[in-house]
Amino acid sequence: VEEAGDHVVVTLGAGAPIARFLSLAKEQRGVGVAWAAGIPGTVGGLVAMNAGTPAGCMADHLLAAEVATPDGLRWIAAADLKLAYRHCELPPGAVLSRARCRIRRGTDAEIGEQQRAAKADVDKRRATQPLTLPNSGSVFVNPPGDFAGRLIEQVGLKGHKKGGAQISDKHANFIVNLGGAKAADVIDLIALARKTVLDKTGIELKPEVRLFGSFNPPLPPELQPHHVAPILLQQNLEMQLPDAKKTFLRVSP
Ligand SMILES: Cc1cc2nc3c(=O)[nH]c(=O)nc-3n(C[C@H](O)[C@H](O)[C@H](O)COP(=O)(O)OP(=O)(O)OC[C@H]3O[C@@H](n4cnc5c(N)ncnc54)[C@H](O)[C@@H]3O)c2cc1C
Numbered sequence: 001v002e003e004a005g006d007h008v009v010v011t012l013g014a015g016a017p018i019a020r021f022l023s024l025a026k027e028q029r030g031v032g033v034a035w036a037a038g039i040p041g042t043v044g045g046l047v048a049m050n051a052g053t054p055a056g057c058m059a060d061h062l063l064a065a066e067v068a069t070p071d072g073l074r075w076i077a078a079a080d081l082k083l084a085y086r087h088c089e090l091p092p093g094a095v096l097s098r099a100r101c102r103i104r105r106g107t108d109a110e111i112g113e114q115q116r117a118a119k120a121d122v123d124k125r126r127a128t129q130p131l132t133l134p135n136s137g138s139v140f141v142n143p144p145g146d147f148a149g150r151l152i153e154q155v156g157l158k159g160h161k162k163g164g165a166q167i168s169d170k171h172a173n174f175i176v177n178l179g180g181a182k183a184a185d186v187i188d189l190i191a192l193a194r195k196t197v198l199d200k201t202g203i204e205l206k207p208e209v210r211l212f213g214s215f216n217p218p219l220p221p222e223l224q225p226h227h228v229a230p231i232l233l234q235q236n237l238e239m240q241l242p243d244a245k246k247t248f249l250r251v252s253p
Helices: 018-027 043-049 109-130 148-154 181-199 245-249
Strands: 002-004 006-015 062-069 073-075 095-105 165-167 176-177
Touching: 018 043, 018 095, 018 245, 043 095, 165 181, 176 181
Parallel strands: none
Antiparallel strands: 002 006, 006 095, 062 073, 062 095, 165 176
8 A cells, every 4th residue: 555645556466355455445434436336356457357337447546557477577558558448458468466456545525425325336237137037147248329238139039048148137147057057058149149239229239258269160250259369279289487586576567
């Protein structure tokens, strides 16, 4: 934790839960972070996805991120990550290890208001999202000026099932596992929702979830899996791993 006038700068490990980002902000009387209260995951995931809500996102706070690559550790300024709506450009194969975040210190009134906003957000999610069933959050990013869930519901797919997977009957932009769902079931529902919305409304939904792995049959061209650079395969496997001590000394926050 570093003092920065009316702000505080906190450095968190990428593996820390998002709840730690919030509790640290609370300890430091920080405000402007209520948007993160209902998002599950880690600080690394927050940065890699530039996760957030209409009320705020990681880009509002991130100053720099530390990444681990085969060359060692280095800090990247937030501006160089090209953060945008659910978008972050990490160097290929980089693993986030730490994040430096700026949080504004608030008045008692602002802190009270933040607690109310965080609770209201969590309560709203409980009422509107299928949080009692396994899911991966919003399947599609919202297209400009509209909501993916509203469009999927409009085309009649809310509650539609494939195998053990279902387009949630509570929120149509979530796919839930009712039991025994296979990845192929989920992919089929994603492809069906995308195609039906495109055919009936002309709006193309783009996945927010990242699809990993190899798929048989192959995915349609518009749903390509997320590319994870196989960094070890790009390198000479005989390479010397960086000396941990030297690597640490090279870090310059
Ligand atoms: C019920 C529910 C509600 C959700 N609500 C929201 C919401 O309101 N807003 C929102 O933005 N998201 C939301 N999500 C999605 C998810 O919570 C966020 O994307 C979160 O940031 C993911 O964090 P994670 O640690 O679980 O990352 P993962 O899901 O494990 O990974 C997400 C991506 O980040 C990469 N990544 C993760 N950690 C690192 C790291 N250390 N280094 C490099 N890359 C890394 C992964 O490779 C992957 O590509 C929701 C999910 C659920 C299940």
